[in-house]
Amino acid sequence: MARRWRCGSVTFTLDRTLVMGVLNVTPDSFSDGGMYEDPLDAIARGRQMVTQGADIVDIGGESTRPGAEEVPVAAEMARARPVAGGLARDLGVPVSIDTRHAEVAAGCLAVGACIINDVSGFRDQAMVEVAAASDAGVVVMHMLGEPRTMQAEPRYGDVVSEVKEYLARQAAVLEDAGVAPERIAIDPGIGFGKTLDHNLELLRRLPEFGELGYPVLVGVSRKSVIGAILDEPEPLRRVQGSIAAAAWCALNGADIVRVHDVRDTVNALRVLRAIEG
Numbered sequence: 365m366a367r368r369w370r371c372g373s374v375t376f377t378l379d380r381t382l383v384m385g386v387l388n389v390t391p392d393s394f395s396d397g398g399m400y401e402d403p404l405d406a407i408a409r410g411r412q413m414v415t416q417g418a419d420i421v422d423i424g425g426e427s428t429r430p431g432a433e434e435v436p437v438a439a440e441m442a443r444a445r446p447v448a449g450g451l452a453r454d455l456g457v458p459v460s461i462d463t464r465h466a467e468v469a470a471g472c473l474a475v476g477a478c479i480i481n482d483v484s485g486f487r488d489q490a491m492v493e494v495a496a497a498s499d500a501g502v503v504v505m506h507m508l509g510e511p512r513t514m515q516a517e518p519r520y521g522d523v524v525s526e527v528k529e530y531l532a533r534q535a536a537v538l539e540d541a542g543v544a545p546e547r548i549a550i551d552p553g554i555g556f557g558k559t560l561d562h563n564l565e566l567l568r569r570l571p572e573f574g575e576l577g578y579p580v581l582v583g584v585s586r587k588s589v590i591g592a593i594l595d596e597p598e599p600l601r602r603v604q605g606s607i608a609a610a611a612w613c614a615l616n617g618a619d620i621v622r623v624h625d626v627r628d629t630v631n632a633l634r635v636l637r638a639i640e641g
């Protein structure tokens with residue numbers, strides 16, 4: 365049977381790697397902070413990503429970069445909801461809300477978003493309830509601890525087994541609450557409470573995440589793992605490295621890649637597909 369991911373009224377057939385475009389409407393995201401604070405600019409960028417081939421647009425109103433402080437829910441809502449609503453009306457592809465907060469998720473679903481992307485992996489029961497009460501797709505991501513402190517000496521026995529166990533457990537919590545399995549995607553959370561070696565091992569052993577039976581999403585775009593390999597402190601100069609990483613993910617079982625550079629990534633994946641035949 366074909367593998368699928370159901371997000372509200374849209375069902376993706378996972379016969380190629382999908383591209384989720386990142387749209388951060390924050391002042392402080394690590395690579396695009398401050399670029400799309402004006403909702404009209406954000407909406408224009410969202411539409412542009414779709415013309416460039418994005419399959420999903422993921423809106424974030426809170427930076428979760430290492431060291432980031434939690435943003436008040438009202439502020440996050442004020443940033444994200446107008447953009448979610450403005451885009452969801454006629455974008456032609458699903459709008460995803462990247463949030464750890466149940467109120468923000470519910471507010472954005474109410475205006476048409478149909479994916480909840482939770483970097484804290486649905487640890488909050490209120491978030492599980494919002495998911496269960498909706499028909500949205502969900503992304504369960506692994507993060508060790510929380511953004512403010514997650515990079516303080518992260519430790520694992522076997523990072524892949526531990527991240528997999530966490531994802532399986534959180535997916536089971538969602539299923540028990542009534543979220544249909546075909547709505548759930550999982551994400552190892554590159555850069556969220558992991559050293560460079562942990563991140564590389566997760567990427568190297570990416571196919572193992574497919575064993576859990578859910579679509580696999582990966583976000584490596586412009587992250588410090590790329591910066592560390594290339595000795596490049598400026599996120600905007602990590603584009604080629606990010607595309608190499610996205611191609612690796614696509615060849616190793618990622619169903620969705622979450623990226624800032626939509627056009628370049630879409631083109632790279634088109635070439636891979638042509639070669640694969």
Ligand code: HH2
Pocket residue numbers: 386388390392393394395396424426427428429462481482483503505551553554581582583584622
């Ligand atoms: N990474 C970031 C944010 N959300 N969601 C998923 N599912 N997977 C990821 O890897 C992921 C994510 C961090 O990147 P970005 O949104 O560009 O930065 P910031 O958190 O500073 O806004």
